[in-house]
Amino acid sequence: MVDKRRSVVLADVDSMYVSAERIFNVGLNRRPVVVLSNNDGCVVARSKEAKALEIGMGEPWFKVRTRPSCRDVVALSSNYELYGDFSSRLATLCGQLAPRVEPYSIDECFLEFPAGEALDAAVCARERSARWLGLPVTVGIGRTKTLAKIATNHAKDSGIGVFSIDALSRAERAELLASIPVGEVWGIGGRLSARLAAHGVTTAKALADLDPGWVRRAYTIVVERTVRELQGVSCIPLTEQPAPRRSIMHCRHLGQPATKQDEVAAAASAFAQAVSAKLRRLDLAVPAVTVMLSTGGFGTGPPHHAQATQGFPVPLNAAGQLATTAARLARGAWRPGHRYKRVGVLASDLVQARRAQSLWPDDPRHDKLAAVLDTITARHGRDLAGYGRSGIRGPSGWDWRMRQEMRTPRFTTRWDELPVVS
Incomplete structure (x- = not known):
């Protein structure tokens, strides 16, 4: 109905x-x-x-x-x-x-x-x-x-x-749905549209005309919901509150390939600090961190993909601890003779920071330093300060930051890039 x-x-x-x-x-x-x-x-x-x-x-x-x-x-x-x-x-x-x-x-x-x-x-x-x-x-x-x-x-x-x-009238709506390929319906991708085509379903109208019970048996409950939605029955409610974050990843292609151990460590440390900022903003903590290195699919050198993970006795979110851990993991995953184009830091299985408890309280200086860094970077940007050299410049002049040679100013979020009317 x-x-x-x-x-x-x-x-x-x-x-x-x-x-x-x-x-x-x-x-x-x-x-x-x-x-x-x-x-x-x-x-x-x-x-x-x-x-x-x-x-x-x-x-x-x-x-x-x-x-x-x-x-x-x-x-x-x-x-x-x-x-x-x-x-x-x-x-x-x-x-x-x-x-x-x-x-x-x-x-x-x-x-x-x-x-x-x-x-x-x-x-x-x-x-x-x-x-x-x-x-x-x-x-x-x-x-x-x-x-x-x-x-x-x-x-x-x-x-x-x-x-x-x-x-639209019923006839006009049927005509509109008949003009839409089934693969363009929200939630129906290329693989599903190929399966549906085998049953003669090639348009949104043909999909809407199917029996929802048969669709659930032949496909999945997700496709059944789509059919019912096309029939005017709401099955996908509005979500006013986003689902709790289960993971946060900061992964980038480097502006210059990293060939040295110190270079991958600097990039991983900087990315871990970005992850820390997100964790603290959302009041989350992480029980383990993973660092990933990849040479990518381009270039003439041998391909290499590696990752390393370390858990913590108690979930944490302080930038210094995450940066130090990420740098150490990156150094361990690095192998000589490779040109790494991609570095990523993954924080998974996130928990609420206030629920993270330990029999051995952590050094409070970590949180104090992280709070100071949060204040500085929020006001002046991430490039002004950081742990080690990751927040300022790379080792020996090497710059891991993305190439953004044609980026316009961040007019609405940076005081020093506000538009000026003359």
Whole structure:
């Protein structure tokens, strides 16, 4: 039975990364713009003008920039602090409009309204986002999260700002679902769509017409939920509180390959300090830490992948202890003759810090030093201070930090990078 008492609204920022960049540089408007991945490697975001040039998601930038048709494309390094800040602002804006909000990803928010209020609220969310944040938002409305996803995608494809699938007649909705390949339905990927095609299910409409009980027996309860959602029965509720974090990983491609033991140790130490900052911000502690080294899949040297783990007598989150441990593990995993391109630090099986107890209390100086470091880095950035040389510079001038030669300023999160109006 279709629930007519509520509607789900999905606010989706159009080309989030590019749109955030255009807020502070109007010269990028109506120009083909791409945002690149770590170390300026591959395309991870495209403006609609860049999509029109057939620039694919994940394409290496060194190949794209050599095409004659892409001569005027503007490439920018990823500015994750800026994008994350605007994502938080969007979630705050949505929270002022709706009684229930679920930030789903960096560029999407689900909202829930009484059915009669959804359309007006969707229009308001779109207008406020453009006026208050400068972000262009497309909004879809449906009885369920899956239908809201379909509505949002249709609104983007058709160029309309707000679209309600609930406003369609039964025949119009069937026609819309019949035009959508089953692989484009939220929760149905390439592998599942191939299995469904073997049963003659190639469109969203064909999926919606299936018997949910048969789907559960033939596939999984997850696919059954998708079928019921397409039929208008809500099976995926909004999650207002995120699930407890079970792990935190800080993993990066290095700006320069690491060949020396001190180099991998410095990178691992710096990444462990970043993990510590997240743990302390979330009031979490970790009982064990893992360090991973990899040469990656490129280069002419022999491949090598290694990892090492160490547990602690009591879960901890102090930067100094984690940094020292990570550096020692990296030194042990390092092998001569390799060019390491990727280093990662993983904190898993996280627990609440206040629940971590020990018969032998830890040295309180660790927490005091970590608190001082948190204060310094929050105010002045991570590059100003750190344990050993990891927070300032690498050994012998070697720099592990990512290449971000085309990164714009972090206008909204760094005092020294605030925009100046002259």
